[in-house]
Every structure is written in C-alpha cells, then in structure tokens.
Amino acid sequence: MIDAVFYRPTGLLEQLETLHRSLARSFATDGRPDAIRSVAAGTFPAINVGRTEKSIEVYAFAPGLKSSDLTIEKGVLRISGERETPSANEQGGVQVYANERPMGRFTRAVSLPEDADTEVVDAKYRDGVLRVSIGLKQAAKPQRITVQ
Amino acid sequence: MPENTELTRSEPERGGSVHAIAPLVDIREDADGITLLADMPGVSREHLDVRLDGDTLAIEGEVEIAAPNGMRAIWAEIEAPRFRRTFTLSRELDAEKIDANLKDGVLTLRIPKQPHAQLRRIKVDVE
Numbered sequence: 014m015i016d017a018v019f020y021r022p023t024g025l026l027e028q029l030e031t032l033h034r035s036l037a038r039s040f041a042t043d044g045r046p047d048a049i050r051s052v053a054a055g056t057f058p059a060i061n062v063g064r065t066e067k068s069i070e071v072y073a074f075a076p077g078l079k080s081s082d083l084t085i086e087k088g089v090l091r092i093s094g095e096r097e098t099p100s101a102n103e104q105g106g107v108q109v110y111a112n113e114r115p116m117g118r119f120t121r122a123v124s125l126p127e128d129a130d131t132e133v134v135d136a137k138y139r140d141g142v143l144r145v146s147i148g149l150k151q152a153a154k155p156q157r158i159t160v161q
Numbered sequence: 162m163p164e165n166t167e168l169t170r171s172e173p174e175r176g177g178s179v180h181a182i183a184p185l186v187d188i189r190e191d192a193d194g195i196t197l198l199a200d201m202p203g204v205s206r207e208h209l210d211v212r213l214d215g216d217t218l219a220i221e222g223e224v225e226i227a228a229p230n231g232m233r234a235i236w237a238e239i240e241a242p243r244f245r246r247t248f249t250l251s252r253e254l255d256a257e258k259i260d261a262n263l264k265d266g267v268l269t270l271r272i273p274k275q276p277h278a279q280l281r282r283i284k285v286d287v288e
Contacts, residue, residue: 142226
C-alpha cells in the first residue's frame with residue numbers, strides 16, 4: 014500500500030496547507046496535480062524510490078506506455094519510453110477541451126547508491142506503474158579478531 | 162453541432178480527509194459524444210470508483226503499489242494514496258450510457274450525447 018511507506022498523513026498544519034493550495038489552485042488555469050513536492054512541468058513520469066535491506070525499489074508512475082527502455086550505466090538507472098500521441102487518430106471535427114496528459118517520448122534518470130548490485134535487476138509493469146528492483150551488495154560480515 | 166456546449170467544468174476536489182491528487186485529463190468532443198482520458202497510475206479496477214450524481218461525474222482511485230516489507234521511502238514524488246477529480250456534465254450528454262475502461266492506469270470514459278444533440282447529417286437529394 015502506498016500509504017504505508019510514501020504517504021504523508023494530514024495533520025492540522027497539512028490541512029491548512031492543503032486549504033491554502035486549493036484556494037490558490039482555483040485561480041490556476043492548468044489542472045496539474047499539486048503533490049506536496051510538485052515536480053517541474055514536463056517531468057514525466059513521477060518517481061518514488063524506496064529501500065529495503067536487500068534492494069532498491071524504483072517506481073515510475075507511467076500509465077499508458079506504448080514502449081519503454083531501461084538502462085543502467087555507471088550507477089544511473091535511465092527510464093525512457095513513449096506514450097501514445099493522440100493526433101494520429103484524430104479526424105476533423107474534434108474539439109479539445111483539456112489536453113493535460115503528457116504525450117510522446119520521455120526520459121528520467123535515477124542515481125543508484127554505491128552499494129547497488131546492478132547485476133540483480135528485475136522490472137515489472139502493472140496498472141501503469143513501472144517497478145524496477147535493484148539488488149544491494151550485502152555488506153561483508155564483520156570479522157572478529159581474537160586478542161592473544 | 163451545438164454552439165455553446167458548456168461541456169464540463171472541472172471542480173476542485175472536495176470532501177474527504179485524505180489528501181488526493183487530481184489526475185491529469187484529456188477531454189475531447191466529437192460529433193457523437195465526449196471522450197475523457199485520465200492518468201491514474203497504480204489504480205487497479207478493484208480500487209477505481211466512477212460515480213455519477215445528477216450531473217456531477219466523480220472519478221476516484223486508490224493507488225496501490227507492491228512494496229516489500231520493511232521498505233523505507235528515499236524519494237517520493239507521489240505522496241498521496243488517492244486520485245480524485247470531479248466534473249460537471251453538460252445536459253447534452255447521456256450520462257446513463259457512460260462506458261468506462263481502465264488499462265495500464267489510464268481510465269478512458271466515453272459519454273455519448275443525447276440522441277437529440279448528436280450531429281445529424283442531412284442528405285440533400287439533387288434533382
């Protein structure tokens with residue numbers, strides 16, 4: 014569940030913040046989502062990163078992917094891909110009321126920690142979320158030195 | 162084609178104590194109806210709620226991602242567990258006949274226009 018790890022609960026201060034942002038937003042002309050840490054316009058997909066003892070989990074929120082391309086090079090995970098571009102199947106006489114969804118090609122890069130084991134990688138795409146799991150090099154067990 | 166199709170008004174999210182993100186949408190009108198596409202990554206069919214209340218359409222979805230036990234967050238650009246957005250539908254739309262499809266986190270709604278509002282081509286007979 015996203016709320017176990019990434020969710021920011023709403024205390025009183027956060028609720029005041031949300032109210033303030035809702036008020037500001039009713040004057041805004043675009044409908045961009047206002048996550049607490051808003052990404053710059055054009056940054057698609059949104060990315061969350063988590064860490065367990067054994068892995069780094071990278072989640073890219075990329076619904077409706079037509080194609081995707083993942084590479085790891087010099088400790089950087091690069092996620093590229095393409096989304097549908099609707100103009101291809103539009104005929105004449107279509108009126109557009111909102112066109113907020115990012116289209117076309119995208120690329121995002123995530124720096125992996127030094128202990129990432131890039132030999133161990135697994136990627137899954139489900140419900141529009143691309144999940145990349147990268148193993149971590151397990152630290153060598155500490156050595157016990159006996160004093161004579 | 163009707164001249165002032167006051168098609169939809171997007172209203173700010175209301176109610177609920179849970180912080181929700183408004184999903185980005187594409188809305189297009191053609192001769193026969195409206196097509197609405199919404200980005201709702203991480204939402205599966207079981208957690209999707211499309212609701213019609215009079216002329217208000219509400220789309221809501223709970224985000225669920227597979228997280229291994231003991232995972233801690235390092236970087237989060239999506240911090241709310243829910244998508245929510247409401248729209249006011251114009252009276253020309255036949256809201257009873259909404260068709261909804263969810264695939265790879267993209268919700269596609271197709272709302273046809275009422276028969277009387279659809280574009281009718283009138284064939285002219287040439288003598």
